[in-house]
Amino acid sequence: AAVVEHTFVVSQVRMNQACKDTLVTVVNGQVPGPAIEVTEGDSVVVHVVNQSPHGLTIHWHGVKQRLNCWADGVGMVTQCPIQPGRNFTYRFNVVGQEGTLWWHAHVAFLRATVHGALIIRPRSREVGKLYPFPKPHKEIPIFIGEWWEMDLIEVDRKMTHGFLFQFPINSTINGKLGDLYNCPGTLVDNSVMEVEEGKTYLLRIVNAALLSEYYLKIASHRFTVVAADANYVKPYTTDIIAIAPGESVDALVVADAPPGKYYMVALANQQPPPDTQIPLLGSRRVVQYRVKSSKEGDPPGGSLVMAPKMPDQHDTITTFYFHGNITSAFPHPPVPVDVDEHMFISLGLGSVCRGGRVSSPSSPCRGFELNESILVATMNNISFELPTIVPLLEAHYHNNMSNAGMVHKLPDRPPIMYNFTDQAMIQYGSEEAALESTSKATTVRRFRFNTTVEIVFQSTTLLQSDSNPMHLHGHDIFVLAQGFGNYNAQRDTGKYNLVDPPVRNTVLVPAMGWAVIRFVTNNPGVWFLHCHYGFHMSMGMAVVFEVDDGPTLGATLPPPPTDLPRCEHHMSSVAY
Numbered sequence: 001a002a003v004v005e006h007t008f009v010v011s012q013v014r015m016n017q018a019c020k021d022t023l024v025t026v027v028n029g030q031v032p033g034p035a036i037e038v039t040e041g042d043s044v045v046v047h048v049v050n051q052s053p054h055g056l057t058i059h060w061h062g063v064k065q066r067l068n069c070w071a072d073g074v075g076m077v078t079q080c081p082i083q084p085g086r087n088f089t090y091r092f093n094v095v096g097q098e099g100t101l102w103w104h105a106h107v108a109f110l111r112a113t114v115h116g117a118l119i120i121r122p123r124s125r126e127v128g129k130l131y132p133f134p135k136p137h138k139e140i141p142i143f144i145g146e147w148w149e150m151d152l153i154e155v156d157r158k159m160t161h162g163f164l165f166q167f168p169i170n171s172t173i174n175g176k177l178g179d180l181y182n183c184p185g186t187l188v189d190n191s192v193m194e195v196e197e198g199k200t201y202l203l204r205i206v207n208a209a210l211l212s213e214y215y216l217k218i219a220s221h222r223f224t225v226v227a228a229d230a231n232y233v234k235p236y237t238t239d240i241i242a243i244a245p246g247e248s249v250d251a252l253v254v255a256d257a258p259p260g261k262y263y264m265v266a267l268a269n270q271q272p273p274p275d276t277q278i279p280l281l282g283s284r285r286v287v288q289y290r291v292k293s294s295k296e297g298d299p300p301g302g303s304l305v306m307a308p309k310m311p312d313q314h315d316t317i318t319t320f321y322f323h324g325n326i327t328s329a330f331p332h333p334p335v336p337v338d339v340d341e342h343m344f345i346s347l348g349l350g351s352v353c354r355g356g357r358v359s360s361p362s363s364p365c366r367g368f369e370l371n372e373s374i375l376v377a378t379m380n381n382i383s384f385e386l387p388t389i390v391p392l393l394e395a396h397y398h399n400n401m402s403n404a405g406m407v408h409k410l411p412d413r414p415p416i417m418y419n420f421t422d423q424a425m426i427q428y429g430s431e432e433a434a435l436e437s438t439s440k441a442t443t444v445r446r447f448r449f450n451t452t453v454e455i456v457f458q459s460t461t462l463l464q465s466d467s468n469p470m471h472l473h474g475h476d477i478f479v480l481a482q483g484f485g486n487y488n489a490q491r492d493t494g495k496y497n498l499v500d501p502p503v504r505n506t507v508l509v510p511a512m513g514w515a516v517i518r519f520v521t522n523n524p525g526v527w528f529l530h531c532h533y534g535f536h537m538s539m540g541m542a543v544v545f546e547v548d549d550g551p552t553l554g555a556t557l558p559p560p561p562t563d564l565p566r567c568e569h570h571m572s573s574v575a576y
C-alpha cells in the first residue's frame with residue numbers, strides 16, 4: 001500500500017462568475033479543490049496550510065477512521081479549528097471502502113467552496129478486472145454545488161441566529177454556474193463534457209450543496225448506478241439520479257445516443273413550497289460527442305442541444321423511489337438482527353428565546369416572531385450547540401465530558417408526542433402549528449463498544465418539504481426502510497430489508513416521512529450525526545455519539561497526535 005500525500009493551501013481568492021467578483025475560501029486556488037486518488041488500503045497524508053482568515057477543519061466525509069477519530073476533522077467535536085496562519089497534518093488509512101467519497105471543511109458554511117473528491121480504486125484482484133463492472137473508458141467527477149455571492153461565515157451566523165434563510169445565486173456543476181448564468185457574450189467551453197460514441201464513462205457524482213437535493217439527468221442517456229457512498233450496489237438502470245447533500249453516487253453512462261449535443265442538468269428538487277419566493281436552482285453543461293475525424297467538419301448535431309425533461313421541482317416521489325431502489329451488491333457483514341438499543345429521533349423545528357432566556361410553561365417564548373425567539377432545528381426537540389472551550393473528543397479521551405460545557409443526554413424520544421406529519425398543521429400561522437419551545441444543548445448519547453443500535457428518524461410537519469439527509473461519521477449504516485407519514489412499528493417493521501439493504505454513510509429521511517437504520521458502535525471516539533443541509537446543521541439538527549473503548553476486543557482510541565491544534569481562544573460558534 002502506498003502513501004498518498006497532498007498539501008492543501010487554504011486561502012481566500014476572488015473568483016468571477018455571473019459577471020461578478022466574489023471572495024471565496026478555496027483549497028489550492030480552485031473549486032472543487034484537488035481530488036485525492038487512492039487505492040484501497042493506502043494511507044493518506046494531507047498537510048493543511050491555513051492562509052485564510054477563518055479557523056477551519058477538513059473532514060474526510062465517509063472515511064471510517066477506525067481507531068482514528070482524531071483525524072475526523074469536525075470543528076469543536078473532534079478538534080479545535082486550525083487557526084489562520086497555522087498548519088495541521090491529517091493522517092488516515094482508507095480500508096474496506098471502494099468508490100467515491102469526498103472531503104470538505106467542517107466549520108460553518110465553508111464547505112460550499114472548500115471541498116473535493118476522494119476517489120478510492122480497488123486493489124487489483126485480477127488483471128483487467130479492477131471493477132465489478134465493465135471497465136469505463138474514462139472516469140469523470142461531477143460535483144453539484146452552489147454559488148453564493150456572500151460571505152459564508154456571515155450566512156452561517158445569520159442562520160444560527162434565526163435571521164431566516166439566505167440563498168445562493170444558483171447551483172453549479174464542478175464549481176461552474178451553468179451557461180444560463182454566465183456573462184452575456186462569454187464562451188463557456190469549460191462546461192462541455194466530451195464523449196466518444198460507444199464508450200462507457202464512470203461518473204463520480206457528489207452533492208456538495210448546502211441547500212438542496214438534486215435531480216441529475218442527461219438528455220437521451222441512461223445511468224447504471226453501481227455504487228453509493230463508496231459501497232457497491234446492485235447495478236440499477238435509471239434515466240434520473242436523485243442525490244442529497246452528503247451523498248455520492250457512482251454511475252456508468254454509455255455514449256449510445258445519436259452523436260450530437262445533450263444537456264446534463266442538475267435541478268434542485270427540494271425547495272420550500274411553491275408559494276415561497278426563491279429562484280429556481282439549476283445548472284447545466286453540455287455532453288458533446290467528439291468529431292470522429294477532421295473531414296467530418298462541424299461537430300455532430302450542429303448547434304442543436306437536446307434538453308432532458310426534468311421532474312417537477314417539488315417532486316418528492318422520484319427521489320423516494322430512487323433511494324428505495326438501491327440495494328447492496330455484495331453480502332456485507334450480515335445485518336445485525338439483535339438490536340441492543342432502539343432510538344426514535346424526531347427531526348423538527350423549534351424556537352428558543354432570543355437572548356438565552358430558557359423557555360418554560362409559565363414563560364413559553366413560543367411563536368414565530370423573530371424579535372422574540374430564534375428559529376432552530378432540533379432532534380427530539382433539542383437544538384444542538386457546539387461546545388466553545390474544549391472539543392468533545394478531548395473531553396471524552398480525558399473521561400471528562402463535563403469540561404466540554406453543558407453536555408446533555410439526548411432523550412430517547414421527543415418529550416411530547418408531536419403530531420408528526422399532520423397535513424392540517426402545515427401552515428406556520430395556525431395556532432396548533434406554533435413552534436415547540438426548545439432548549440439548546442450540547443447533546444451527547446453514550447454507547448458501549450459493539451452495541452447494535454436501531455434508529456427511527458421521523459420528519460415532522462414544520463419542516464414541510466425538507467427531506468433530511470442524516471449523516472453519521474465513522475460508521476457504516478444499514479438503511480432498512482423508509483416511508484411517508486408517521487412511522488408505525490406494528491406496520492413498518494415488516495418492511496425492513498434485512499437481506500441486502502444498502503450500506504451508506506448518509507440516510508435520506510423523506511420529507512414528511514421516516515427512515516430506519518441500524519449500525520454497530522465499533523469505533524471508539526465521538527462521532528457527529530447531523531443533517532447534511534448546511535442550514536439544518538447550523539441551526540442545531542445534530543447530536544454526538546460517544547462510543548467507549550472496547551479494550552478486550554482490541555479497540556482502544558489511541559492518544560491524540562502531538563500536533564493537534566489547540567483552542568487558543570474561546571471558540572464561540574460564530575467566531576469561526
Ligand code: C2O
Nearest residue numbers: 059061246471528
Ligand atoms: Cu460531510 Cu459531518 O459531514
